[in-house]
Amino acid sequence: MADSGWPSCAKSLKGVILDLCGVLYDSGEGDGVAIPGSIEAVKKLKESDLQLRFCTNETQATREKFVAKLRRLGFDISVSEVFPPAPAAIAVLKERGLRPHLLVHDGLLPEFDGVDKTNPNCVIVGDAAEKFSYQNLNEAFRVLIGLEKPVLFSLGQGRYYKETDGLKLDVGVYMKALEYACDLKAEVIGKPSPTFFQSVLNDMGLKPHEVLMIGDDLLNDVGGAQHCGMKGVQVRTGKYRPIDERHPTVTADGTVDNLAQAVDMILSQRGH
Amino acid sequence: MADSGWPSCAKSLKGVILDLCGVLYDSGEGDGVAIPGSIEAVKKLKESDLQLRFCTNETQATREKFVAKLRRLGFDISVSEVFPPAPAAIAVLKERGLRPHLLVHDGLLPEFDGVDKTNPNCVIVGDAAEKFSYQNLNEAFRVLIGLEKPVLFSLGQGRYYKETDGLKLDVGVYMKALEYACDLKAEVIGKPSPTFFQSVLNDMGLKPHEVLMIGDDLLNDVGGAQHCGMKGVQVRTGKYRPIDERHPTVTADGTVDNLAQAVDMILSQRGH
Numbered sequence: 001m002a003d004s005g006w007p008s009c010a011k012s013l014k015g016v017i018l019d020l021c022g023v024l025y026d027s028g029e030g031d032g033v034a035i036p037g038s039i040e041a042v043k044k045l046k047e048s049d050l051q052l053r054f055c056t057n058e059t060q061a062t063r064e065k066f067v068a069k070l071r072r073l074g075f076d077i078s079v080s081e082v083f084p085p086a087p088a089a090i091a092v093l094k095e096r097g098l099r100p101h102l103l104v105h106d107g108l109l110p111e112f113d114g115v116d117k118t119n120p121n122c123v124i125v126g127d128a129a130e131k132f133s134y135q136n137l138n139e140a141f142r143v144l145i146g147l148e149k150p151v152l153f154s155l156g157q158g159r160y161y162k163e164t165d166g167l168k169l170d171v172g173v174y175m176k177a178l179e180y181a182c183d184l185k186a187e188v189i190g191k192p193s194p195t196f197f198q199s200v201l202n203d204m205g206l207k208p209h210e211v212l213m214i215g216d217d218l219l220n221d222v223g224g225a226q227h228c229g230m231k232g233v234q235v236r237t238g239k240y241r242p243i244d245e246r247h248p249t250v251t252a253d254g255t256v257d258n259l260a261q262a263v264d265m266i267l268s269q270r271g272h
Numbered sequence: 273m274a275d276s277g278w279p280s281c282a283k284s285l286k287g288v289i290l291d292l293c294g295v296l297y298d299s300g301e302g303d304g305v306a307i308p309g310s311i312e313a314v315k316k317l318k319e320s321d322l323q324l325r326f327c328t329n330e331t332q333a334t335r336e337k338f339v340a341k342l343r344r345l346g347f348d349i350s351v352s353e354v355f356p357p358a359p360a361a362i363a364v365l366k367e368r369g370l371r372p373h374l375l376v377h378d379g380l381l382p383e384f385d386g387v388d389k390t391n392p393n394c395v396i397v398g399d400a401a402e403k404f405s406y407q408n409l410n411e412a413f414r415v416l417i418g419l420e421k422p423v424l425f426s427l428g429q430g431r432y433y434k435e436t437d438g439l440k441l442d443v444g445v446y447m448k449a450l451e452y453a454c455d456l457k458a459e460v461i462g463k464p465s466p467t468f469f470q471s472v473l474n475d476m477g478l479k480p481h482e483v484l485m486i487g488d489d490l491l492n493d494v495g496g497a498q499h500c501g502m503k504g505v506q507v508r509t510g511k512y513r514p515i516d517e518r519h520p521t522v523t524a525d526g527t528v529d530n531l532a533q534a535v536d537m538i539l540s541q542r543g544h
Contacts, residue, residue, distance in 0.1 A: 134404040138441050141432065145439060159453050160413065167417060169410050169453055176452040177445045181431050 006254030009231055010269035015051035015206045017225070018042070019191075019215030020082075021058060021161060022238015023259050024075060028164025031069045035237050037260025039074045044263050046076060048272065051204045054082045055197070055213070057156030057190040057220065059126035059171065061107040063087065083200050085155035085190030086111045089124060092189060098151065100124040103140040103174075105131060122151035125178065125186075127158075127171040137174065144182045152178055156190035158220055162239045191217075192224025201228070214262050216240050223250040233262055278526030281503055282541035287323035287478045289497070290314070291463075291487035292354075293330060293433060294510015295531050296347060300436025303341045307509050309532025311346040316535050318348060320544065323476045326354045327469070327485070329428030329462040329492065331398035331443065333379040335359065355472050357427035357462035358383045361396060364461060370423065372396045375412040375446075377403060394423035397450065397458075399430075399443040409446065416454045424450055428462035430492055434511045463489075464496025473500070484525075486534050488512050495522040505534055 004012075021027050024038045045052050054077060058066055063086070067079045086108055093100060099116045102109065104126035123140045144150040158170035175186045190196055201208060208229030215221020216238030225232040234240060234252040237259070245255055256262040276284075293299050296310045317324050326349060330338055335358070339351045358380055365372060371388045374381065376398035395412045416422040430442035447458045462468055473480060480501030487493020488510030497504040506512060506524040509531070517527060528534040 128406075130406050132406040132409070134400075134402050134441070137404070137445075138439075141441055141445075142439060145432075159455070160417075167410075167414060169406070169413055169449075173409075173413075173449045173453045177441075177449040180448040181441055181445045183431070 006231060006233060007265040007269050009212070009253070010266040012210070013050060013212055013266070013270075014210040015053070015204045015212075016045060016266070017053050017055045017197075017200055017211060017213045017230075018045075018259070019213070019217065019221045020054055020056040020070070022216035022240070023214060023235055024070070025073055026162060026164055026238065031072050033164060034073045034075070035258060037258055041260045041263040042075055042077070044267060048267060048270070050266075051206065052081065053200050053204060055191060055200050056082065056084050057127075057158055057171075058084050059086060059108050059155040059190075060105040060129065062111045065107065083196075083203070085196065086126070088196060088199065089153055089155060089189045090115060092153070093122075098122045100153070101140060101143040102126075103128055103131070103136055104155070105129055121147060122153060123178070124153045124155065125171055125174055126155040128174070129168070132169075132174055137177065141178060141181050144178065144184070150182055150184050152182070152184060152186040154186040154188050154190075156220065157186075157188045157192070158217060160239060167239070191215075191220040192227065194224075194228050197224060197228045197230070212266070214259065218244040218247055218250050218252065222252045226250070226253070235259055235262060278503060278505060279537040279541050281484070281525070282538040284482070285322060285484055285538070285542075286482040287325070287476045287484075288317055288538070289325050289327045289469075289472055289483060289485045289502075290317075290531070291485075291489065291493045292326055292328040292342070294488035294512070295486060295507055296342065297345055298434060298436055298510065303344055304436060306345045306347070307530060309530055313532045313535040314347055314349070316539060320539060320542070322538075323478065324353065325472050325476060327463060327472050328354065328356050329399075329430055329443075330356050331358060331380050331427045331462075332377040332401065334383045337379065355468075355475070357468070358398070360468060360471065361425055361427060361461045362387060364425070365394075370394045372425070373412060373415040374398075375400050375403070375408055376427070377401055393419060394425060395450070396425045396427065397443055397446055398427040400446070401440070404441075404446055409449065413450060413453050416450065416456070422454050422456050424454070424456060424458040426458040426460050426462075428492065429458075429460045429464070430489060432511060439511070463487075463492040464499065466496075466500050469496060469500045469502070484538070486531065490516040490519055490522050490524065494524045498522070498525070507531055507534060 101120035101123045154175035157172035160167045212231045213225030222232030231253045233254040297306045373392035373395045426447035429444035484503045485497030494504030503525045505526040
């Protein structure tokens with residue numbers, strides 16, 4: 001049955017979408033570290049008859065550099081399988097004739113090389129991390145407040161993520177800061193935007209009920225996927241907190257210790 | 273009549289509360305600069321039969337240093353007439369047995385010298401300006417997210433203010449950032465908190481309808497005062513923007529070019 005619960009729903013799946021940070025690896029100094037069992041789990045999924053894509057709100061590097069890092073960590077992943085927000089944002093800019101002021105990580109800047117940034121008429125905020133200085137946030141604020149119709153794009157809306165040395169504030173926090181400062185609502189590009197999930201489903205050529213999303217972020221991964229009609233499973237790695245399992249509005253279809261356990265449960269349901 | 277409109281309401285006033293930054297002076301390098309006519313306007317109010325207090329969300333310096341600056345700018349103001357959020361916050365900490373982690377401006381730290389800050393069980397955020405680094409915001413976030421019952425105090429909730437070199441983000445923006453990061457609601461100490469306005473009225477021994485608030489911030493000065501039953505007049509200096517005069521929910525009782533004009537109108541209504 002297409003709509004049976006987890007893990008029995010795995011029988012009828014045609015594809016899986018994985019979040020990256022907190023599911024495959026924990027970010028941190030250098031390349032970060034792979035989460036135990038996750039390299040093997042990705043390998044097993046690739047060898048299965050399931051389609052596999054990676055959907056991430058990662059905005060600290062270009063897609064190429066980011067995938068190179070994952071490959072150094074030992075993951076067999078290629079650029080065309082990975083969907084981050086920046087390329088989607090660039091498509092929106094072109095479509096609407098917008099020129100961005102960028103408050104993003106230095107590592108992401110090359111992604112915007114071909115984009116006209118003169119005389120900006122919108123602001124794009126990504127996970128700028130250390131670049132979220134008072135001065136830089138002020139600068140983005142002044143661009144917005146100076147526009148007759150201020151437009152703010154946020155590459156994701158995460159609250160925080162886990163690095164090897166602890167929890168770090170994510171882009172959503174600074175999105176909220178600018179929303180409040182300018183009394184506006186940002187347009188989110190990335191998870192949990194339905195448009196963003198749909199672009200991944202389109203690439204797979206699958207319907208939502210045929211696909212399972214696995215992530216560590218209850219709201220953006222699990223809730224976002226469920227909102228699109230997919231199943232959503234949360235891993236107890238990355239930014240997972242026990243309180244997630246008692247969330248008032250979002251309930252994961254399943255909660256597993258880690259990706260390795262999720263993949264073993266999926267494949268065992270499918271008789272592997 | 274006590275409840276007649278501006279400026280005729282000035283006839284029955286017994287007291288005036290003034291905001292400071294953006295009304296008396298514009299902050300900026302050094303001491304900032306006095307707004308033309310404001311030194312004389314304060315003098316005229318002091319010489320009148322009206323009671324006068326200053327109610328500010330200023331949190332970049334101790335009350336003593338702040339008043340010393342105002343006196344250097346030429347204003348005849350004493351410490352006991354000025355009501356900023358920090359002393360009110362310290363009273364709340366004592367009352368509730370709380371030990372703060374401080375994300376405030378270096379200039380405000382001496383105000384908290386006698387306060388136990390070991391093993392913090394709450395966070396106080398003030399207008400930390402350049403100290404609003406990614407690292408410092410992360411640190412405050414980690415304290416909050418580590419508490420079983422996180423408590424966040426915000427010294428005001430302003431969006432931005434004007435310095436001589438342009439608009440600057442205010443504490444409210446970082447309050448919203450931490451609220452979102454930790455999924456909580458901050459307790460605001462300072463304008464527009466009714467408790468805070470009431471403490472000034474208590475000091476004057478006056479009823480709200482006997483007092484007029486004059487400020488440059490439509491929401492925190494004017495709206496806050498009106499919410500307490502006072503009249504609220506906005507000046508077209510400081511952070512004032514023309515769009516304020518078309519605000520959907522807050523309408524000032526009067527809008528004047530500057531403090532000098534407001535005071536002349538008040539005193540002329542009173543037959544001076």
